[in-house]
Amino acid sequence: MFSFSGLKKDQVxxxxxxxxxxxxxxxxxxxxxxxxxxxxxxxxxxxxxxTATVLVxxxxxxxxxxxxxxxxxxxPGMGLNAFFTFTAVLTDKLPWQVALGTVFWSGxxxxxxxxxxxxxxxxKAIPKPLRFAIAAGIxxxxxxxxxxxxxxxxxxxxxxxxxGKLSAPTLTFIAGLAITVILLIRNVKGSILTGIVIxxxxxxxxxxxxGGSVPxxxxxNIIASPDFSLLFExxxxxxxxxxxxxxxxxxxxxxxxxxLSTFVGLAEAANLxxxxxxxxxxxxxLIVDAFSTTIxxxxxxxxxxxxxxxxxxxxQGGKTGLTAITGAFLFLPFLFLSPLLSAVPxxxxxxxxxxxxxxxxxxxxxINWNQLSEAFPAFLAMVLIPxxxxxxxxxxxxxxxxxxxxxxxxxFREISLALIIIDIFAILALIF
Numbered sequence: 001m002f003s004f005s006g007l008k009k010d011q012v013x014x015x016x017x018x019x020x021x022x023x024x025x026x027x028x029x030x031x032x033x034x035x036x037x038x039x040x041x042x043x044x045x046x047x048x049x050x051t052a053t054v055l056v057x058x059x060x061x062x063x064x065x066x067x068x069x070x071x072x073x074x075x076p077g078m079g080l081n082a083f084f085t086f087t088a089v090l091t092d093k094l095p096w097q098v099a100l101g102t103v104f105w106s107g108x109x110x111x112x113x114x115x116x117x118x119x120x121x122x123x124k125a126i127p128k129p130l131r132f133a134i135a136a137g138i139x140x141x142x143x144x145x146x147x148x149x150x151x152x153x154x155x156x157x158x159x160x161x162x163x164g165k166l167s168a169p170t171l172t173f174i175a176g177l178a179i180t181v182i183l184l185i186r187n188v189k190g191s192i193l194t195g196i197v198i199x200x201x202x203x204x205x206x207x208x209x210x211g212g213s214v215p216x217x218x219x220x221n222i223i224a225s226p227d228f229s230l231l232f233e234x235x236x237x238x239x240x241x242x243x244x245x246x247x248x249x250x251x252x253x254x255x256x257x258x259x260l261s262t263f264v265g266l267a268e269a270a271n272l273x274x275x276x277x278x279x280x281x282x283x284x285x286l287i288v289d290a291f292s293t294t295i296x297x298x299x300x301x302x303x304x305x306x307x308x309x310x311x312x313x314x315x316q317g318g319k320t321g322l323t324a325i326t327g328a329f330l331f332l333p334f335l336f337l338s339p340l341l342s343a344v345p346x347x348x349x350x351x352x353x354x355x356x357x358x359x360x361x362x363x364x365x366x367i368n369w370n371q372l373s374e375a376f377p378a379f380l381a382m383v384l385i386p387x388x389x390x391x392x393x394x395x396x397x398x399x400x401x402x403x404x405x406x407x408x409x410x411x412f413r414e415i416s417l418a419l420i421i422i423d424i425f426a427i428l429a430l431i432f
Contacts, residue, residue: 014322016316016317016318017071017317017318017319017320017322017323017326018322018323018326019316019317020071020313020314020316020317020318020323020326021071021313021318021322021323021324021325021326021327021330022313022326022327022330023189023312023313023315023316023318024071024073024307024309024310024312024313024314024318024323024324024327025073025313025326025327025330025331026189026190026193026312027189027190027191027192027193027307027309027310027312027313028057028073028075028307028309028310028327029190029193029330029331030192030193030196030349030352031053031057031075031076031078031307032050032053032054032057032331032334032341033050033196033341033344033348033349034078034081034196034349034352034353035049035050035053035075035076035081035301035302036049036050036053036341036342037149037344037346037349038081038082038085038145039081039084039085039301039302041085041090042084042085042089042090042096042099043096044096044230044300045227045229045230046338046342047224047227047338047339047342048227048228048229048230048300049230049300049301050227050334050338050341050342051226051227051228051230051299051300051335051338052230052231052296052299052300052301053075053076053301054226054331054332054334054335055295055299055301055335056074056075056076056292056295056296056299056301056304057073057074057075057076057304057328057331058328058329058331058332059292059295059328060074060075060288060289060291060292060295060304060328061073061074061075061324061325061327061328061331062324062325062328062329063288063291063292064285064288064306064321064324065320065321065322065323065324065325065328066321066325067284067287067288067321068281068284068285068287068288068321069280069281069284069320069321070263070272070280070281070284070285070320070321070324071272071310071313071314071318071319071320071321071322071323071324072262072263072266072285072306072307072310072324073306073307073309073310073313073324073327073328074288074289074292074304074305074306074307074324075304075305075307075331076296076301076302076303076304076305077255077258077302077303077304077305077307078142078353078356078360079138079139079141079142079254079258079360079391080251080254080255080258080302080303080305081301081302082138082141082142082145082391083138083250083251083254083302083391083392084099084103084302084303085302086141086145086389086390087247087250087389087390087391087392088102088247091389091390092247094244094247095235097233097234097235098235098238098239098244099239099247100230100233100234100235100239100297100300101234101235101236101237101238101239101240101297102239102244102247102248102251102297103234103251103293103296103297103301103302103303104234104236104239104293104294104296104297104298105236105239105240105248105297106248106249106251106252106255106293106297106303107290107291107292107293107294107295107296107297107303108290108294109248109252110252110255110256110286110289110290110293111287111290111291111294113252113256113290114283114286114287114289114290115287117283125416125417125418125419125422126253126257126419126422127374127377127402127414127419128366129366129367129368129374129375129377129378129402130377130378130381130398130399130402131257131363132363132364132366132367132378133363133364133367133377133378133379133381133382133398134254134257134381134382134385134391134394134395134398135257135258135360135363136360136361136363136364136382137381137382137383137384137385137386137391137394138254138360138385138391139356139357139358139359139360139361140357140361140382140383140385140386141357141385141386141389141391142353142354142356142357142360143353143354143356143357143358143386144357144386145353146349146350146351146352146353146354146356146357147350147354149346149347149349149350149353150169150170150173150346150347150350150351151164151165151167151169151170151173151347152164152170152173152174152350167211168206168207168210168211168212168216169203169206169211169216169345169347170347172199172202172203172206172347173199173347173350173351175199175202176195176196176198176199176202176347176348176350176351177195177350177351177354177355179195179198179199180192180194180195180196180198180199180351180352180355181355183195184355189312192352192355195351195352196344196348196349196351196352197348199347199348199351200217200343200344200345200348203216203217203345203347203348204216204217216345216347217343217344217345218343219339219340219343220339221339221340222337222339222340223336223337223339223340224336224338224339225336226335226336226338227338229300230299230300230301231298231299231300232298233300234297234298234300245425245428246392246396246425246426246428247392249425250391250392250395251293251303253395254391254395255289255293255303255305256286258305258306259285259286259289259305259306260286262305262306262307262308262310263279263282263285263286263306266279266306266308266310266311266314267279267280267282272314272319285306289304289305289306292304292305293305308359310323310324313327364382373405373406373408373409373411374402376401376405377398377399377401377402377405378398380394380397380398380401381394381395381397381398381399382394382398384397384398395426396426396430399419399422399423399426400423400426400427403415403419403420403423
């Protein structure tokens with residue numbers, strides 16, 4: 001249960017925590033629209049994915065508040081949903097039921113690693129430059145998806161990709177992107193969500209007043225009952241095949257790095273540290289994160305993860321689990337708004353995808369680009385993720401090139417047993 005223990009009375013108040021929870025929710029709420037818009041490309045119903053997104057966000061954030069007592073919201077993660085859709089399903093041709101099964105098993109694996117604290121050995125085995133590069137690579141991947149969804153970039157037989165033609169939708173996307181960037185620069189609360197709403201309004205005239213005869217947005221209803229059709233639709237048996245181990249491990253490692261970096265970053269920025277100077281309740285927080293991934297597979301979503309946007313609420317004074325609990329309950333009303341939210345066009349969510357890519361590029365500055373034995377594997381991992389349209393391939397070649405270069409330069413001590421095991425999995429993934 002959340003508490004104010006260990007904090008001075010003048011540091012926190014119930015009203016401050018609630019306002020902080022509202023602020024964090026506004027900064028995070030875009031995922032309610034963006035996650036279904038990405039996952040529905042696998043053939044999963046938009047309304048059902050929206051229901052799953054709300055359920056994962058509610059239960060995970062609630063548990064973060066009650067169990068871990070941290071002011072951090074948890075919801076389906078950007079990057080993880082792109083990996084689920086564009087790598088696991090569309091590239092590797094997995095049925096979405098099997099892909100949901102890999103999400104569930106990755107959550108169980110992550111949970112075991114967190115409960116028994118094995119994660120610390122794995123994390124230490126992953127070179128920091130590769131962690132930074134993978135985050136940036138996923139950001140570039142998400143940005144490319146955003147541009148493609150808006151028609152701003154298109155396939156080209158001559159140059160592989162090319163700039164799309166300027167049209168009513170692409171011009172609306174450009175306007176929405178500009179507006180969202182300006183809102184962010186001016187520190188407007190809920191900037192990304194506001195940008196999605198404004199871009200949707202700008203898209204309403206398309207097909208009605210200009211830009212063709214087919215409307216981009218059509219609304220039949222505003223409120224409907226939640227769609228639970230994806231509940232327990234995962235394939236637990238076929239998702240346990242050895243050939244799918246790389247997919248499961250990719251979910252685990254990506255989720256783990258994302259969560260750890262979020263917890264550490266927020267803790268340092270907001271002084272949410274324990275008596276040893278470590279992030280407060282980090283073990284409990286990681287258990288909640290793993291729990292979120294597990295229930296995501298059960299309800300019909302990509303993995304859940306801690307949201308860096310929680311910094312908005314923390315900056316507003318949120319310091320306890322009450323902030324997360326407040327944000328959790330704000331997700332619930334959207335269970336009944338799937339018809340309205342499903343009308344949000346892809347050109348309205350595309351600016352959010354592009355900007356998430358911008359945010360995820362931040363770790364690149366922490367790579368030592370003057371040390372080629374570190375820079376080359378990091379660069380390889382970062383660029384292969386968008387170039388191969390596969391997060392897995394970026395991770396595989398990043399790890400393998402790192403190991404080869406450390407051996408070639410005589411840095412044998414940089415290679416741990418855990419890293420060797422990871423490399424073995426990477427080679428097996430290439431073979432099978």
